Amino acid sequence: MIPDAEAREHVLSRCTVLPAMRTPLADLIGLVLAEPVVAGEDVPPFVNSAVDGYAVRAADVAAAPVELVVVGEVAAGGHTTREVGPGEAIRIMTGAPMPAGADASVMVEDTERLNGGSRVRINRPIEPGVAVRDVGDDVRAGTELFPVGTVVTPAVAGVLASVNVREALAIRRPRVAVLSTGDELVDDGSPLQPGQIRESNKTMLVGLVAAAGCEAVDLGIVRDDEPALEAVLRDAAGTCDAIVTSGGVSMGDYDVVKAVLSRIADMRWMQIAIKPAKPFAFGLLAATDGRQVPVFGLPGNPVSSLVSFELFARPALRLMAGHADVDRPTLLAVAAEPLSRRPDGKTHYVRVRGEFGADGRYRVRSVGGQGSHQLAATATAHALAVLPDGDGVPAGGDVTAILIAL
Ligand code: AMP
Numbered sequence: 001m002i003p004d005a006e007a008r009e010h011v012l013s014r015c016t017v018l019p020a021m022r023t024p025l026a027d028l029i030g031l032v033l034a035e036p037v038v039a040g041e042d043v044p045p046f047v048n049s050a051v052d053g054y055a056v057r058a059a060d061v062a063a064a065p066v067e068l069v070v071v072g073e074v075a076a077g078g079h080t081t082r083e084v085g086p087g088e089a090i091r092i093m094t095g096a097p098m099p100a101g102a103d104a105s106v107m108v109e110d111t112e113r114l115n116g117g118s119r120v121r122i123n124r125p126i127e128p129g130v131a132v133r134d135v136g137d138d139v140r141a142g143t144e145l146f147p148v149g150t151v152v153t154p155a156v157a158g159v160l161a162s163v164n165v166r167e168a169l170a171i172r173r174p175r176v177a178v179l180s181t182g183d184e185l186v187d188d189g190s191p192l193q194p195g196q197i198r199e200s201n202k203t204m205l206v207g208l209v210a211a212a213g214c215e216a217v218d219l220g221i222v223r224d225d226e227p228a229l230e231a232v233l234r235d236a237a238g239t240c241d242a243i244v245t246s247g248g249v250s251m252g253d254y255d256v257v258k259a260v261l262s263r264i265a266d267m268r269w270m271q272i273a274i275k276p277a278k279p280f281a282f283g284l285l286a287a288t289d290g291r292q293v294p295v296f297g298l299p300g301n302p303v304s305s306l307v308s309f310e311l312f313a314r315p316a317l318r319l320m321a322g323h324a325d326v327d328r329p330t331l332l333a334v335a336a337e338p339l340s341r342r343p344d345g346k347t348h349y350v351r352v353r354g355e356f357g358a359d360g361r362y363r364v365r366s367v368g369g370q371g372s373h374q375l376a377a378t379a380t381a382h383a384l385a386v387l388p389d390g391d392g393v394p395a396g397g398d399v400t401a402i403l404i405a406l
């Protein structure tokens with residue numbers, strides 16, 4: 001058995017960042033910028049009102065309450081050439097350009113409409129500049145908004161839209177083939193025959209791949225048949241950036257993934273000192289165009305599949321997508337109950353639920369069933385509690401928690 005840190009290092013050191021592509025704004029969310037973005041425009045592009053109300057000369061209302069003559073109106077998207085002279089006001093809406101002459105916007109709540117709108121009473125004095133948004137208040141043209149390596153969040157995409165960046169150079173979203181293997185698996189809804197079970201890993205892994213920011217390509221169930229599996233894998237290498245398989249990587253007689261990949265790819269078959277997810281395989285499969293396509297051979301037991309995806313495949317896919325930070329957030333939690341285990345030479349990744357206490361600490365307790373086939377219990381977990389080899393952690397003890405679902 002090898003330590004999980006060694007397996008992780010082995011995997012990460014063999015994966016490389018994918019090439020960058022010019023990408024339209026609508027497709028940028030979740031991707032990593034491969035060029036800095038410099039603002040070509042000011043935001044806001046013109047001086048405008050921050051409130052619905054009246055554009056005034058602050059000096060005119062210093063002795064409020066005062067009455068002003070309303071000489072015009074301007075809405076968002078409109079503009080007026082009428083200047084606000086002494087004793088005058090212009091009715092203005094949020095986002096409308098400030099008329100010349102005015103230097104403050106009085107919110108409508110501080111005013112009273114008179115004479116059917118031809119006059120207004122201003123009930124409070126106002127400082128010059130109040131409720132006026134200056135040109136470039138948000139973004140100044142010429143500034144570097146986002147450096148290389150920025151992850152395009154929805155808010156970042158909004159900023160790009162605000163300065164008319166319609167496309168950018170970004171690391172390509174990894175296309176990841178997902179397949180499960182096993183003669184026992186059924187996914188078409190048909191009644192189970194003796195020995196059959198419902199397929200679950202592929203559905204889960206397609207979701208995990210997508211949640212990791214990749215494009216998942218569902219290749220279905222491949223039977224325990226070497227020629228069929230070889231054809232599917234070679235095809236996947238030609239069209240995808242990585243391949244995730246589930247099942248068939250342990251010591252069984254029908255572990256065809258092991259048989260086929262040993263022959264056609266440069267693989268390392270690992271026994272990792274962790275529980276769950278001891279068997280794991282990683283390697284590179286050469287595509288016909290010369291690319292070396294990473295292959296992640298996850299174990300078939302559903303919980304093992306999930307844990308080895310989290311520990312080894314997800315960081316590697318994030319690396320390929322150009323993320324500097326490839327890991328889930330981790331925090332030092334408190335065991336709300338004893339998290340017991342026995343020494344066995346392995347690190348245990350115990351599925352836990354957690355909540356933040358009033359003291360700000362994250363308190364975790366086991367989800368219950370910790371068997372590698374008990375996906376239903378695991379599905380309720382927020383985190384993986386890391387229990388190093390030994391006897392576990394007593395109630396109140398510190399435990400590292402990897403947040404997988406927060
Ligand atoms: P294997 O790694 O192929 O020996 O499978 C280990 C265990 O996981 C067996 O009980 C399989 O039936 C089960 N298993 C394998 N693949 C899947 C899958 N895609 N969905 C649900 N269970 C699976």
Ligand code: MG
Pocket residue numbers: 181182183247248254255300
């Ligand atoms: Mg199998």
